[in-house]
Amino acid sequence: MAPLTSARGYSIGALSRATGVKVETIRYYERIGIMPEPGRTAGGNRQYTHEHLKRLSFIRRCRALGFPVAEIRALLSMVDSRDVTCGEVHAIVTHQLAEVRRRLADLARLEADLSAMAAQCAQGDVPACPIIDTLFDDDAPSLPA
Amino acid sequence: MAPLTSARGYSIGALSRATGVKVETIRYYERIGIMPEPGRTAGGNRQYTHEHLKRLSFIRRCRALGFPVAEIRALLSMVDSRDVTCGEVHAIVTHQLAEVRRRLADLARLEADLSAMAAQCAQGDVPACPIIDTLFDDDAPSLPA
DNA sequence: CCTACGATCTGTAGCCGCTACAGATGCAAG
DNA sequence: CTTGCATCTGTAGCGGCTACAGATCGTAGG
Numbered sequence: 001m002a003p004l005t006s007a008r009g010y011s012i013g014a015l016s017r018a019t020g021v022k023v024e025t026i027r028y029y030e031r032i033g034i035m036p037e038p039g040r041t042a043g044g045n046r047q048y049t050h051e052h053l054k055r056l057s058f059i060r061r062c063r064a065l066g067f068p069v070a071e072i073r074a075l076l077s078m079v080d081s082r083d084v085t086c087g088e089v090h091a092i093v094t095h096q097l098a099e100v101r102r103r104l105a106d107l108a109r110l111e112a113d114l115s116a117m118a119a120q121c122a123q124g125d126v127p128a129c130p131i132i133d134t135l136f137d138d139d140a141p142s143l144p145a
Numbered sequence: 146m147a148p149l150t151s152a153r154g155y156s157i158g159a160l161s162r163a164t165g166v167k168v169e170t171i172r173y174y175e176r177i178g179i180m181p182e183p184g185r186t187a188g189g190n191r192q193y194t195h196e197h198l199k200r201l202s203f204i205r206r207c208r209a210l211g212f213p214v215a216e217i218r219a220l221l222s223m224v225d226s227r228d229v230t231c232g233e234v235h236a237i238v239t240h241q242l243a244e245v246r247r248r249l250a251d252l253a254r255l256e257a258d259l260s261a262m263a264a265q266c267a268q269g270d271v272p273a274c275p276i277i278d279t280l281f282d283d284d285a286p287s288l289p290a
Numbered sequence: 291c292c293t294a295c296g297a298t299c300t301g302t303a304g305c306c307g308c309t310a311c312a313g314a315t316g317c318a319a320g
Numbered sequence: 321c322t323t324g325c326a327t328c329t330g331t332a333g334c335g336g337c338t339a340c341a342g343a344t345c346g347t348a349g350g
Contacts, residue, residue: 111245
């Protein structure tokens with residue numbers, strides 16, 4: 001019986017479609033060492049296995065959660081060395097969570113400042129603009145924190 | 146009477162201290178054309194005026210609001226051409242506000258996902274980890290959107 | 291006036307995480 | 321066999337700085 005696609009493996013394009021990670025990015029991940037070098041066809045094209053697919057999906061999910069590559073690398077090396085302790089993983093996740101919350105707080109402040117500025121503005125063809133005036137004002141040493 | 150510091154102008158270091166923008170960044174802004182080339186001393190050191198100070202403060206405030214340099218450039222060219230219409234400024238601010246809100250929403254989702262993951266985790270020396278399991282799971286095609 | 295030392299100078303390379311080429315091949319369908 | 325897409329390698333670019341190296345400027349103390 002003719003086996004399914006997974007028997008001969010995936011081309012890089014197939015892997016890309018299956019994971020949603022662009023071809024160039026897959027090669028990039030190989031170059032920076034978070035994806036292992038796959039086998040090759042006689043002609044030199046990459047051939048991936050289902051293991052590659054799982055790993056790349058993992059990476060994609062982590063990226064979607066905002067993990068920097070360095071942290072993904074750390075997670076993967078724990079997985080690779082079969083030395084996953086829940087505590088370490090928890091620490092990485094918690095750290096990332098703190099990062100995200102910090103950025104959230106920053107953005108919330110921006111949102112407040114920008115919407116206040118937008119509200120100030122007459123919006124018409126008026127040649128003067130309170131926004132510009134505010135931003136250029138000497139007396140405001142910083143933002144309305 | 147001996148004039149104040151502003152008479153001879155500011156050195157790049159003084160401007161940096163006055164605005165909170167690093168020296169290298171000031172030179173970078175000059176290179177990319179959002180800060181004008183200042184005068185020079187006989188020996189070739191940059192000499193800034195109070196106008197430079199105001200402009201750089203404006204840039205810094207805009208950056209702190211998350212405006213990309215391209216938008217700051219647009220704002221500055223309106224100012225430079227003395228053709229500031231409030232409507233255009235409003236459009237740029239509103240656009241930036243929308244960007245910020247989009248990023249806020251993204252981050253809020255990340256926050257939710259990460260805190261759910263962190264809560265799942267046993268946190269101890271347990272050699273298995275539900276987080277890793279989840280992220281590696283085949284059946285999860287994407288994130289719990 | 292000289293010396294010493296910090297500030298500033300120019301130019302270039304690196305950071306992250308891709309993305310976009312160019313120009314040469316591989317591979318599969320008709 | 322040809323066509324034409326997919327893939328190959330290698331390199332350069334994006335934004336927005338940041339960090340050097342190695343030379344020169346400027347100023348305060350002796």
